Amino acid sequence: MITKGRGLLIVISGPSGAGKGTICKRFMEKNKDVMLSVSATTRSPRVGEVEGINYFFMSKEQFVEKIESNDFLEYAEVYDNYYGTPKSNVEEMLQSGNDVILEIDIQGALKVKENTREGVFVFILPPSMEELKQRIINRGSETNESLMKRFKSAYKEINFISKYNYAVVNDKVEIAVEKLEAIISAEKCRVDRIKDSILDSKEGIIHEQLYD
Numbered sequence: 001m002i003t004k005g006r007g008l009l010i011v012i013s014g015p016s017g018a019g020k021g022t023i024c025k026r027f028m029e030k031n032k033d034v035m036l037s038v039s040a041t042t043r044s045p046r047v048g049e050v051e052g053i054n055y056f057f058m059s060k061e062q063f064v065e066k067i068e069s070n071d072f073l074e075y076a077e078v079y080d081n082y083y084g085t086p087k088s089n090v091e092e093m094l095q096s097g098n099d100v101i102l103e104i105d106i107q108g109a110l111k112v113k114e115n116t117r118e119g120v121f122v123f124i125l126p127p128s129m130e131e132l133k134q135r136i137i138n139r140g141s142e143t144n145e146s147l148m149k150r151f152k153s154a155y156k157e158i159n160f161i162s163k164y165n166y167a168v169v170n171d172k173v174e175i176a177v178e179k180l181e182a183i184i185s186a187e188k189c190r191v192d193r194i195k196d197s198i199l200d201s202k203e204g205i206i207h208e209q210l211y212d
């Protein structure tokens, strides 16, 4: 019998307004066995955001304590607030064989790339810069200053696309989600990921590939 191997670490980033959040939400609705890592942040909760579901909200002092005790897989300062990925949660989920999504900014993604040898890095792009601007405006949650900051960063951030393995243009959410599903399926067929299981259990893996 095939034992469930280590889960896949999927790192998703892209400029503010590209639709990472919407894509991840829809993806999670369709793929119940995939876990979304809940980040810690020092930013204040937005209306409707729930502690432990959207973020672990904390003070800067609490966040710095966690940095000092090496509790984060990565952390970064984004738009004047700290954001970080709790290391032990992610590790537990991966070890239990669950795929885990990190929806994090580019600095964080680059740190994950440096600190771990695993990870599938996916960059979400808007259909155009004009559309990106419109989406940030429509969201209505940003002040004018924050909007300009996010829009200017988007221009810089897109230059980092070459550090990623895959790019998905978010024109239509359903299609973008299908592309993400296809990426994950393909990654799970990569010989360098599955060769040990194949060699450990030749009969079983052939059965799994044929009938799953």
Ligand code: 5GP
Pocket: 013, 014, 015, 016, 039, 040, 043, 074, 075, 076, 078, 083, 084, 085, 103, 104, 105, 106, 107, 108, 109
């Ligand atoms: P927002 O304030 O809109 O929820 O998030 C702002 C940015 O912070 C987004 O680009 C989001 O992907 C990023 N972010 C959220 N959580 C983390 C995290 O744990 N680490 C890093 N590096 N970025 C994060």
